[in-house]
Every structure is written in C-alpha cells, then in structure tokens.
Amino acid sequence: MRAFAPGSVTAVFAPGETADQSKGASVAIADGVVADVTLAEGPDAGSSTTDEPDAERPTADDHVVTVGGEPTDFEPVELALRKLDLPNAARVDVTAEVPIGRGFGASGAATLATVIAANAEFDLAMSREDLLEIAHRAEVEAGTGLGDVFVQHRGGLVVGDGGDPRKFARETTIEYSSFGPIATEEALADEDLMARVQREGTALLDALPDDPTLADLTRESWEFAQAIDLPTAAVREAVEAVESAGGTASMAMVGETVFAVGVEGVLENQTEVCPEGAELQ
Known part of the structure; x- marks a missing residue:
C-alpha cells in the first residue's frame, strides 16, 4: 500500500509550552515523500501472525526500511512502526522528491506516509488522529521534528500549533x-x-x-x-x-x-x- 505526504517548509517556529510541542508558520509543498508499505519477506521477517498466538511478535529489528532502494536506518519511521504494534513485520520503501535533512520536513513526511500506508496494508482501522499522533511522537522521540506532520496532514499554509492551527489556501x-x-x-x-x-x-x-x-x-x-x-x-x-x-x-x-x-x-x-x-x- 502506498501513501503520499507533502514536504513542508517551515518559515518560522518557536518551542511550545512542553518539549514535544511547537508553534510556527509552515507551508506544504507538492514535492513530497511516498512510502510503499508491504509485508516484509524473509525467514525472520513477518514470521509471527495472528494464527500463531505462541510465536514471538516481531520487533523493530524485523522491519525493513529503504530509501531510494537502499536499506537504511530511519529512526522516526522505525519508531512509528513499533508504536503501531503491527501483527507482522513490514517493509517500507521510501521515495523522496525532496532532499532529506535539509529543511523540507522529509522525515515527518516519510513517517506520516508510512503510518497511513501501514494502517491500510495491515487493516488496523485506526483513526487519522491516532495515526497523526503516532507520527508526531515518533518524530519528537527521534529528534527530527516538532510539528511538521501537522502541516503535512492538512496541506496549504498552516499557522499556529498542532492543537489549534489556522489553514490558509x-x-x-x-x-x-x-x-x-x-x-x-x-x-x-x-x-x-x-x-x-x-x-x-x-x-x-x-x-x-x-x-x-x-x-x-x-x-x-x-x-x-x-x-x-x-x-x-x-x-x-x-x-x-x-x-x-x-x-x-x-x-x-x-x-x-x-x-x-x-x-x-x-x-x-x-x-x-x-x-x-x-x-x-
């Protein structure tokens, strides 16, 4: 299952009242990130299923993440997969139209696209709000962003904080x-x-x-x-x-x-x- 999340450019920001919040003004851009989530293959990945109650559940190490076809450590994506508590190990192939780590919110876009695609691929039936919170928490824990996913979730020009932002077309x-x-x-x-x-x-x-x-x-x-x-x-x-x-x-x-x-x-x-x-x- 594939999902797209727009990149985002933050023009200005300021830390919020708590360490995991911020307020700012950002714009979502058409150049973004696609995450393709499938069941991981191999003898160790995805060996646990709901039909095997005694089998060891997959750990974060079982998940496979690639960027541009190359296996890589992508901490916020891996944290988000762990928080989803998937029934099987996942493979996530990330394709980025914007450079990673250069102010385009690529980590947030990859993480948000991953949880949206995984939710559909594994029939998790989670709400958009819950998926957004998981992506946000993963970004904060990884230290890769404070609020990019809230902009990428809405699109347009977004001013404010994650709880009560204003969106402008x-x-x-x-x-x-x-x-x-x-x-x-x-x-x-x-x-x-x-x-x-x-x-x-x-x-x-x-x-x-x-x-x-x-x-x-x-x-x-x-x-x-x-x-x-x-x-x-x-x-x-x-x-x-x-x-x-x-x-x-x-x-x-x-x-x-x-x-x-x-x-x-x-x-x-x-x-x-x-x-x-x-x-x-």
Missing part, C-alpha cells in the same frame, strides 16, 4: 535551492539557539496578520533567520539573488536551504503549494 509558486543539511537534532538541543528561536519566533508569530500572504511570511521569515544567526554564506548569496530579481526569499527551518516567492528561474527547483494533506495513492 494559497496558490503560489515556490522556488528553492538546497546547499546542505543542518542536523535538526543538534539544532533542537542547542540551548542558546533555541532561546533565540523562542524569543524571536514568538514575537514574529504574534505579529503576523490574520490573513498572511506567502510573500509577507517569507519576508518576516528572513528577519527571523538573521535574528537567530542561522544563515550561511551560501544562503545569504541566494537570498540576495532572489531579492535582486524582485522576489522575496528566506531560509527553511532547519536546513541550508533557500525558498523564494515572486521570481521565476532564479533558484534551481520549482514547486507549488500542496492544497491537501497526506493521502493514500
């Missing part, structure tokens, strides 16, 4: 270029950085208009990125190129990635706002 072309990864787990564990994020992000989010445009949000996002001292030289150069062409650009949180609106052909990739959230294919 936007038909906007987005360009982007990525220069390298920034380890989300390390960024979230940097106390000085997160203190700046808390201060600057909260102030910006509180000042956003009731009906923000992507251009407005991108402009404010660049002020935020500079205030927390995160942009690299490559990021600054790309933002300057976009601004020189009459557009607006900023840095994706968290990755060495620039996204832009209001230009055409300045950055190497072009996508659209994804109006809907994750779904089976």
Whole structure:
C-alpha cells in the first residue's frame, strides 16, 4: 500500500509550552515523500501472525526500511512502526522528491506516509488522529521534528500549533535551492539557539496578520533567520539573488536551504503549494 505526504517548509517556529510541542508558520509543498508499505519477506521477517498466538511478535529489528532502494536506518519511521504494534513485520520503501535533512520536513513526511500506508496494508482501522499522533511522537522521540506532520496532514499554509492551527489556501509558486543539511537534532538541543528561536519566533508569530500572504511570511521569515544567526554564506548569496530579481526569499527551518516567492528561474527547483494533506495513492 502506498501513501503520499507533502514536504513542508517551515518559515518560522518557536518551542511550545512542553518539549514535544511547537508553534510556527509552515507551508506544504507538492514535492513530497511516498512510502510503499508491504509485508516484509524473509525467514525472520513477518514470521509471527495472528494464527500463531505462541510465536514471538516481531520487533523493530524485523522491519525493513529503504530509501531510494537502499536499506537504511530511519529512526522516526522505525519508531512509528513499533508504536503501531503491527501483527507482522513490514517493509517500507521510501521515495523522496525532496532532499532529506535539509529543511523540507522529509522525515515527518516519510513517517506520516508510512503510518497511513501501514494502517491500510495491515487493516488496523485506526483513526487519522491516532495515526497523526503516532507520527508526531515518533518524530519528537527521534529528534527530527516538532510539528511538521501537522502541516503535512492538512496541506496549504498552516499557522499556529498542532492543537489549534489556522489553514490558509494559497496558490503560489515556490522556488528553492538546497546547499546542505543542518542536523535538526543538534539544532533542537542547542540551548542558546533555541532561546533565540523562542524569543524571536514568538514575537514574529504574534505579529503576523490574520490573513498572511506567502510573500509577507517569507519576508518576516528572513528577519527571523538573521535574528537567530542561522544563515550561511551560501544562503545569504541566494537570498540576495532572489531579492535582486524582485522576489522575496528566506531560509527553511532547519536546513541550508533557500525558498523564494515572486521570481521565476532564479533558484534551481520549482514547486507549488500542496492544497491537501497526506493521502493514500
């Protein structure tokens, strides 16, 4: 069973009241992640079935995860599979249209797509809300994100927190270029950085208009990125190129990635706002 989840670009965020929450402003993009979930094959994988009550249930080590066809350790996906308590071991083949670890929410998209596909493949009959919570908890425990799945679940432009967000429909072309990864787990564990994020992000989010445009949000996002001292030289150069062409650009949180609106052909990739959230294919 296959499921798709859109990528997401977070323009600004701030930690919430608890360690597993955050608030922010993010947009779902049409470039995303597909997870193909099937029963794992092999003598050790999937050996336990509901018809064998005395057999040892599969552990997380029984599950197989590949990215682009290559077996890999993908912690949030593996944690989510464990939380689903599947009756058999699963194989998850992840195909990503966006680079992983560069600010596109690829880990969250892969995890959300996995639980949606696994729910259908194994006839779990779980609610969308329960699947969303499992994906979110897996991301938090893995340290790969604080709220990407809530955006990818809804689509569009999402402002607020996981509990009570506002969704806005936007038909906007987005360009982007990525220069390298920034380890989300390390960024979230940097106390000085997160203190700046808390201060600057909260102030910006509180000042956003009731009906923000992507251009407005991108402009404010660049002020935020500079205030927390995160942009690299490559990021600054790309933002300057976009601004020189009459557009607006900023840095994706968290990755060495620039996204832009209001230009055409300045950055190497072009996508659209994804109006809907994750779904089976």
